[in-house]
Amino acid sequence: MMRNKDYPLYELEEYESLSQMVCEKARTCPDKVAFQYMRGKKVQSITYRKYLEDVLAAGKYLSEHFDRRSHIAILGENSYPWLVVFMAAVMSGNVAVLLDKELDTAGLQDLLTRSNSQVCVYSESYSDVAKELDENLTVEFLLMEVLLQAQGIGNVDYTILDEWRSVNKKDLAALFYTSGTSGKSKGVMLSQENIMEDINFACKNFFLSGGTPAVLPFHHAFGLLTAVFAPFNYEHTVFINSSLKHIKRDLLEAKPQMMMLVPLFVESFYKTIWQTAKKQRAEWKLHLGIAFSNFLLRLGVDIRKTLFRAVLSAFGGRLEYIICGGAPLQEKYVQVFRSMGIEVLNGYGITECSPVVATNRNFYHRDGSVGQILKGSRVRIQNGEIQIHGKNVMLGYYQDGQATEDAFEEGWFKTGDLGYIDEDGFLYITGRAKNLIILSNGENVSPEELENLLLDYELVKEVLVYAENESITAEIYPDPESSFDDIQKGLQDILDSCNRRLPVYKRIQRLKIRQEEFPKTTTKKIKRW
Amino acid sequence: MLEKVKEIIQNYTELPAGEITLETDLVKDLDLNSLDVVNIVVTFEDEFDIEIPDRVISSLTKVVDIVKYLEEHV
Structure with missing residues (x-):
């Protein structure tokens, strides 16, 4: 237990x-x-x-x-x-x-x-x-x-x-x-x-x-x-899974005890489990099984392996843990997988720290937390920002002295993530200090990169890219002097042409057209928030 | 071909018939993520008994791209 x-x-x-x-x-x-x-x-x-x-x-x-x-x-x-x-x-x-x-x-x-x-x-x-x-x-x-x-x-x-x-x-x-x-x-x-x-x-x-x-x-x-x-x-x-197309086959072959994933996979597995149950008209069974399993667990009885044999067999039959990192995962997934006998342990890392900083442990974990800080790392919270010190911290950014200098404060690496540590040493992430968009597949998308792409087009006078309900959204103020008859279509074509050049995860999903300019800072930069 | 493609996408997304056209964008209009697209591609592979290389998958942006690819390769 x-x-x-x-x-x-x-x-x-x-x-x-x-x-x-x-x-x-x-x-x-x-x-x-x-x-x-x-x-x-x-x-x-x-x-x-x-x-x-x-x-x-x-x-x-x-x-x-x-x-x-x-x-x-x-x-x-x-x-x-x-x-x-x-x-x-x-x-x-x-x-x-x-x-x-x-x-x-x-x-x-x-x-x-x-x-x-x-x-x-x-x-x-x-x-x-x-x-x-x-x-x-x-x-x-x-x-x-x-x-x-x-x-x-x-x-x-x-x-x-x-x-x-x-x-x-x-x-x-x-x-x-x-x-x-x-x-x-x-x-x-x-x-x-x-x-x-x-x-x-x-x-x-x-x-x-x-x-x-x-x-x-x-x-x-x-x-x-x-x-x-x-x-x-x-x-x-x-x-080694060489193609995501073969993931189901590979799981059956590999019979893993643990998988390291980003939230996108956990969400997708969750969706597949319910879709399969729906096709078999067994959704009610799954709901009932989860409720029953939770009830028994409270009494100290664990029959999850028997109860959810069919679900677990799709993962090879031996899966006990999923370590999830790269982006925040909603707690509901952790709870449902736990009810079925798979413990989802959230962790936190950043490439600059090689990358793991903290992870929940097999038998010591907290929901909503990214776990215990690795012994080799020291973490401090400075004005709400998580900062790291340790031998796992990078040498710097390649040929970018300015960015390297900006990334450190008194020798501590500034993660750009906001968070806190509780009295038992569990780390919690509460938000991002930087503008990066973090998608559930763990990919980080720089809004500025997409904005610069769009600004190459004359019709785009000003643009802000951000995530809204997990969708990458481009809010555009079109050039008022443009001769386009159909601005909506013109902008849509621009988006399509940019999207074709971008990897799937970076594609802009939503277009919003503004009738007036964006509010600016004193230095004439668009205010992000 | 279009009808079969539409049917597969409809089955996956559980959208009502008629919402999917040639111009429908998988990611933008249907809110699918990259893993959803891979799952749909696997269904096409099974249905049409072909192998769609991974590198082609990212170029399948709209329904029309899928139809064109299948017409050329099936």
Whole structure:
């Protein structure tokens, strides 16, 4: 039964760097399965030893062909080769630049340029994009699979590890791009130490005792560092989901004990459960089951696994926990999933903190809270804003000294989130200090970025983008001198044309037309609030 | 083709018939999120026995885009 009271942190060996973790795991549990994925209709299993060997092969190729400290961009869908290239870049002393595969070619070109990438390793399905980019850039393009097969089978050179020993754990290892308030995304610089510190301490707050699927995109810190390399540290198998189209199949194969998700998934699973019940004309059964389960739980009786076997079997039958982060999740989801036997534990993180800052614990959690602060982090509330100090805090923003300076106050990282800590050390988030729109899929959308896109059109005189009822809304004051006969249609066409260039999550869903100018500040900026 | 596409979207969204036209935008007009779009695409794949690559999914903005894609590939 749930105790829900404070208890000692879990004890897991701590590592100093990602390199050390990968090498040690290959030594201490070489034959355990680190990763699984579907290849055709078969499940492929990769052991800890095999992962290190593939990383060595890819890393050796990089060491032989490029100068150390090269910036190596990775472009592709979630896959095992992606994880090999990432670790190979990091362990060989280069810098992994993580690209959002949803970006259009102009967006990718911008990131490759701004990140000073010398190499871009791409997956086969992005060959056409790579070809197009190759025509405009001096970057060297390399097919992911070529890198993996660089050394040939059964020919592993462990001596390369001696060369890599001089790689400094405090050096920049990975560049994650995150939406900034100024419109352009900012490159968050993380070192191996930053990342490992966060994994070490996240694994002390939550304990994993089974497999987990990786469904969040790898170019996000939460999707990669927390959802892949924290489970790697627990020595439990990560099942790589390469396409959301196959998520149902992969869950049945993976039979996870835990999933790391953003609210969008939790909401979607919830919707699917009810849709399925409706189709089977069993909604009343589900309602009754939930009420009955809650009643029994109050009496200390837990038969949820039996009562909700059908629901749980769609998740593989072993699911006990969902760790949810990236955006706020409504409490109703937590309660309904709990009634069915799945504990949804909210956590809080930010890319700049590698990324986990706090998480609810297996047997110590509070609804509405994002949990207990990781042991390695210190948190203070300054004028309502959550500020963080710790080895998990980034090195800074890449080539943006001003933004880095603005992000810190007396050495504390300013998260831009508002919140408080209760007497038992639980952290609560109450709002955002920055303008960022946080969607339920965890994606951060910078309103300024969308506003700048729209302002390129003559018809758009002034514009404000914000979220209203979870929908991205553009409120536009059209140019009064425009010669358009049909302003509504003109603006709608502009929106359509912008949307076609944007990833799905960034698309503007609502248009509001203003008849008068926006109120301005003294510096002639539109007042946001 | 249009009728079948409309039917699948209607079944998923539970909207009354007639609310979905060629010009209907999945995200903007139907308030669907990216996972909903993926779920609908999976239904098209099953129904028409084709494979729609992930990268195509994000280009399917309006009903007309889906119809065009299916007409070209089924």
